[in-house]
Amino acid sequence: MASELKTFSQGGIHVDDRKYSHESPIEKLPASKLLVIPTSQHIGAPAKVVVAKDQAVKIGQIIAEKAGFISANIVSPASGVVKAIEARMSPTGFKQECIVIENDMKDEYFEAVTDIAPSPEAIEKYDPASAVKQVEKAGIVGMGGAAFPTSVKLSPPPDTKIDTIILNGVECEPYLTADARIMIEDADKIAAGLALIMKIFSKNGPVKGYIGIEANKPDSIQKMSEAAAKYKDIQVVSLALKYPQGGEKQLINAITGRSVPSGKLPGSVGCVVQNVATAAAIFDAAVNNKPLIERVVTVTGLGVKTPKNLLVRFGVMFTELIDYCGGITEDAAMLICGGPMMGKALQTSEVPVTKAVSGILVLNHSEANLYEEAPCIRCGRCVDVCPMGLQPGMINKVIEAGEYEKLEELAIMDCIECGSCNYICAGHERLVQKIKIGKIKLQEILKARKEKEAREKAKAETKAAPQDKPGESK
Numbered sequence: 001m002a003s004e005l006k007t008f009s010q011g012g013i014h015v016d017d018r019k020y021s022h023e024s025p026i027e028k029l030p031a032s033k034l035l036v037i038p039t040s041q042h043i044g045a046p047a048k049v050v051v052a053k054d055q056a057v058k059i060g061q062i063i064a065e066k067a068g069f070i071s072a073n074i075v076s077p078a079s080g081v082v083k084a085i086e087a088r089m090s091p092t093g094f095k096q097e098c099i100v101i102e103n104d105m106k107d108e109y110f111e112a113v114t115d116i117a118p119s120p121e122a123i124e125k126y127d128p129a130s131a132v133k134q135v136e137k138a139g140i141v142g143m144g145g146a147a148f149p150t151s152v153k154l155s156p157p158p159d160t161k162i163d164t165i166i167l168n169g170v171e172c173e174p175y176l177t178a179d180a181r182i183m184i185e186d187a188d189k190i191a192a193g194l195a196l197i198m199k200i201f202s203k204n205g206p207v208k209g210y211i212g213i214e215a216n217k218p219d220s221i222q223k224m225s226e227a228a229a230k231y232k233d234i235q236v237v238s239l240a241l242k243y244p245q246g247g248e249k250q251l252i253n254a255i256t257g258r259s260v261p262s263g264k265l266p267g268s269v270g271c272v273v274q275n276v277a278t279a280a281a282i283f284d285a286a287v288n289n290k291p292l293i294e295r296v297v298t299v300t301g302l303g304v305k306t307p308k309n310l311l312v313r314f315g316v317m318f319t320e321l322i323d324y325c326g327g328i329t330e331d332a333a334m335l336i337c338g339g340p341m342m343g344k345a346l347q348t349s350e351v352p353v354t355k356a357v358s359g360i361l362v363l364n365h366s367e368a369n370l371y372e373e374a375p376c377i378r379c380g381r382c383v384d385v386c387p388m389g390l391q392p393g394m395i396n397k398v399i400e401a402g403e404y405e406k407l408e409e410l411a412i413m414d415c416i417e418c419g420s421c422n423y424i425c426a427g428h429e430r431l432v433q434k435i436k437i438g439k440i441k442l443q444e445i446l447k448a449r450k451e452k453e454a455r456e457k458a459k460a461e462t463k464a465a466p467q468d469k470p471g472e473s474k
């Protein structure tokens with residue numbers, strides 16, 4: 001049974017959830033002939049291409065290898081031939097290096113996969129020693145949108161004691177319903193994935209598992225509660241409707257009451273957070289050797305004719321998904337990759353689905369709300385709603401004045417880019433957009449400061465070292 005409603009303690013807003021596609025079961029989009037695969041679909045260094053033009057590839061074959069600790073493998077989502085390796089437009093809004101694969105439609109796998117069903121017995125039998133390697137090989141990243149490499153999250157520093165694993169099934173972004181549908185349709189796999197993650201961490205002591213879901217998804221809560229009841233120490237937590245309930249730090253606070261300190265990671269308070277779809281992918285990779293080749297994407301908004309949830313191979317163009325949903329309406333006004341709060345407006349739908357794409361949103365004119373910016377009236381509402389306790393209006397002024405050094409004491413790097421301040425701002429200021437620029441500027445300053453300190457230290461050490469005297473031999 002789900003427990004009573006919980007929520008995070010600081011800030012937050014109430015948004016109209018507009019989950020138009022909630023009742024639409026997941027449909028599998030037919031495979032495309034041509035798939036475009038960017039080598040950077042995750043936080044961290046882009047993967048390094050390890051295939052050549054005209055080379056034959058199979059499903060699950062690594063086509064770009066992780067390059068560094070924070071990076072992720074990219075595997076082929078189809079069997080076929082590499083047609084090109086070139087820069088193409090990606091859902092980031094920029095051109096990126098991409099591997100273009102011509103799908104031979106044979107769906108041949110590079111390595112054998114199994115089909116062991118998720119169950120407590122399957123987890124009981126599973127030896128977790130190779131789980132992290134399997135997850136890394138499969139190219140799994142966080143599928144809630146952040147795309148942080150999952151194998152890194154599953155390998156915290158040895159002195160970090162993890163006692164709590166939280167699955168994020170909140171999906172607090174308005175419009176998006178992919179996670180809600182996965183919880184309804186694949187609850188057993190998600191619960192098994194959580195039990196497996198708990199097993200990975202339990203070598204250092206007992207671990208509890210939670211699945212956080214907002215209370216506006218009673219069907220997801222029911223299915224997940226039934227699946228979770230088969231396992232020991234897993235609890236479904238029903239959460240109040242408050243944005244950004246699905247923020248990692250907010251979810252930890254809502255469920256455990258713990259607060260992740262500024263600049264620290266969830267591991268600092270004994271927690272690991274994974275998205276529900278990621279947990280299912282972890283089960284598939286670890287137990288069945290299945291690579292990550294597809295994901296569920298919500299295609300929605302009043303600018304699209306029939307909102308749906310689609311299971312899509314990576315590399316398929318947004319245009320194909322929108323066409324499958326009946327195309328756009330006459331008053332379609334804006335295309336967004338992701339949700340309306342944290343998503344990115346795009347100029348073209350000729351970009352491919354990647355691991356981080358949870359939704360494609362086509363807003364019509366009335367939804368798009370294209371307000372003109374007006375001067376700040378110092379109402380203070382942005383401060384009230386900020387879930388990280390920041391002063392977005394003040395940060396905005398400092399950025400406009402170009403006084404980027406001051407952004408450090410205003411803790412700009414703590415901003416989770418949730419968009420709550422934008423949503424509430426009486427002046428319709430584009431606060432988050434400016435904060436993103438401010439973060440880049442501050443990072444440049446901090447980098448330059450660090451380099452200068454290193455240079456001065458090296459100079460001081462050279463001066464302090466005893467000098468050779470003429471005529472002396474060593």
Ligand code: SF4
Pocket residue numbers: 385386387388389390391392414415416417418419420421422431432435
């Ligand atoms: S976008 Fe950043 S500054 Fe604005 S409310 Fe969210 S965390 Fe606070």
Ligand code: SF4
Pocket residue numbers: 375376377378379380381382383392393396424425426427428429
């Ligand atoms: S919400 Fe907007 S208008 Fe109000 S103080 Fe913040 S930046 Fe200024």
